[in-house]
Amino acid sequence: MPDILMTREELNFRREFREFVNKEIVPLGLAEKQERDEIDFPTELVRILGQKGYFGMCLPEKYGGKNRELVYEVIKSEELAYVGPALSCPGCSTGWVGNAICEYGTEKQKQDYVIPIAQGLKVAAIAMTEPGAGSDINSYKTKAVLDKDFYTISGEKRFQVGGLGADFFLTFAITDSSRPALKGGLSAFLIDREMGIEVVEKFKMMGYHGAGVSHSIMKNIKVPEDNILGKEGDGMGVLDTILIWERLSTAAGAFGGARRCIDEAIKYSLEREAFGVTLSRIPTVYNMVADMIIKRDVIATMIIRGCRLVDKYGPKAMKEVAEAKYLAGEMGYEIADTALQVLGGIGYTNKYPIESYVRFVRLGRIASGTSEIMQYIVQRDTYKEVLGRKEG
Ligand SMILES: Cc1cc2nc3c(=O)[nH]c(=O)nc-3n(C[C@H](O)[C@H](O)[C@H](O)COP(=O)(O)OP(=O)(O)OC[C@H]3O[C@@H](n4cnc5c(N)ncnc54)[C@H](O)[C@@H]3O)c2cc1C
Numbered sequence: 423m424p425d426i427l428m429t430r431e432e433l434n435f436r437r438e439f440r441e442f443v444n445k446e447i448v449p450l451g452l453a454e455k456q457e458r459d460e461i462d463f464p465t466e467l468v469r470i471l472g473q474k475g476y477f478g479m480c481l482p483e484k485y486g487g488k489n490r491e492l493v494y495e496v497i498k499s500e501e502l503a504y505v506g507p508a509l510s511c512p513g514c515s516t517g518w519v520g521n522a523i524c525e526y527g528t529e530k531q532k533q534d535y536v537i538p539i540a541q542g543l544k545v546a547a548i549a550m551t552e553p554g555a556g557s558d559i560n561s562y563k564t565k566a567v568l569d570k571d572f573y574t575i576s577g578e579k580r581f582q583v584g585g586l587g588a589d590f591f592l593t594f595a596i597t598d599s600s601r602p603a604l605k606g607g608l609s610a611f612l613i614d615r616e617m618g619i620e621v622v623e624k625f626k627m628m629g630y631h632g633a634g635v636s637h638s639i640m641k642n643i644k645v646p647e648d649n650i651l652g653k654e655g656d657g658m659g660v661l662d663t664i665l666i667w668e669r670l671s672t673a674a675g676a677f678g679g680a681r682r683c684i685d686e687a688i689k690y691s692l693e694r695e696a697f698g699v700t701l702s703r704i705p706t707v708y709n710m711v712a713d714m715i716i717k718r719d720v721i722a723t724m725i726i727r728g729c730r731l732v733d734k735y736g737p738k739a740m741k742e743v744a745e746a747k748y749l750a751g752e753m754g755y756e757i758a759d760t761a762l763q764v765l766g767g768i769g770y771t772n773k774y775p776i777e778s779y780v781r782f783v784r785l786g787r788i789a790s791g792t793s794e795i796m797q798y799i800v801q802r803d804t805y806k807e808v809l810g811r812k813e814g
């Protein structure tokens with residue numbers, strides 16, 4: 423059936439971007455190099471996406487972007503994930519930071535950061551999570567203290583996608599310890615690498631190799647006062663602006679990976695024979711395929727709905743975004759696991775890409791907020807709505 427969820431323009435963009443990826447990205451062999459640990463970050467991907475204008479899809483034209491709807495960003499993430507497990511986030515996350523700078527930044531910050539971001543000349547990483555606090559933002563320990571024209575920042579952050587290749591870090595730090603981070607205690611900073619941030623690769627990841635995931639340490643580094651993004655206390659607003667794009671894009675990445683697994687499984691089921699017929703003719707197997715397709719279509723619908731609502735209502739659509747992210751993480755992983763099962767033993771080897779996608783898609787249940795935090799947001803906003811109706 424034709425895809426009625428997207429406009430003709432959006433479908434044309436998908437076709438165009440898919441062709442571009444197959445013609446110009448796949449032949450670079452980045453996914454294979456990442457899987458063999460030959461590169462720690464796909465810098466070439468960022469440069470090419472920037473040259474072709476794909477980094478600024480949803481950024482304002484004034485800063486080199488194309489001012490398109492969020493669904494364009496999501497298509498990009500999905501298509502990149504389809505060809506390589508660790509390509510989608512490195513190919514998108516810098517754009518999310520650009521969007522936050524457009525919302526909260528000064529004109530100078532937009533000139534200094536957003537224009538190079540749109541051109542693929544500056545790579546950004548997002549440094550929220552700390553060793554002692556991920557989901558629990560109120561327990562962040564990184565501190566920023568203003569003294570004359572500089573903030574002195576100390577703390578440790580972990581798990582920044584793209585950190586190994588980043589030119590700057592959007593870093594969150596406490597500026598007012600008398601208030602909870604969620605209620606005005608947190609601020610956001612644009613920290614250039616040469617300001618003294620120490621970036622290391624501390625952990626070997628289960629999957630997602632070559633996505634540049636880093637650990638960063640700040641020991642009394644001096645950051646100019648002008649590098650605060652927004653005002654002191656705006657950290658949660660900046661974070662929400664980032665997370666709304668990041669969650670939909672992460673959902674789309676998991677979805678792109680799951681789609682690739684389905685296609686691999688269907689192809690295999692048409693070739694492999696057992697008991698005198700192809701696997702595709704064995705009821706248990708074709709039910710597995712049906713199950714994957716139904717889940718695929720549910721995820722696609724939820725992601726598009728999330729995009730449309732965010733375009734219209736911004737961060738107020740956090741609940742619907744959380745629903746899409748939850749479903750993409752949970753069902754995406756179920757799809758990848760089922761696809762591997764269709765291939766049997768050979769699915770568990772690296773002859774087919776499914777095993778690397780299983781490791782990648784598993785991340786969809788953790789990154790950008792865990793599935794449990796997504797459930798928390800859904801119930802919180804549902805009760806707010808119900809109680810609000812009663813009181814109103
Ligand atoms: C490969 C990778 C890439 C990442 N990229 C980035 C990045 O670019 N930038 C960045 O800042 N971070 C990044 N992260 C960090 C990621 O967002 C966090 O790991 C995630 O938010 C969970 O935080 P945590 O690991 O501290 O787990 P914790 O918060 O310690 O949670 C542990 C477990 O407890 C559950 N839990 C905790 N609190 C609650 C609660 N209130 N209700 C229910 N369950 C709860 C969680 O759901 C989870 O199951 C990345 C992580 C990975 C693995």
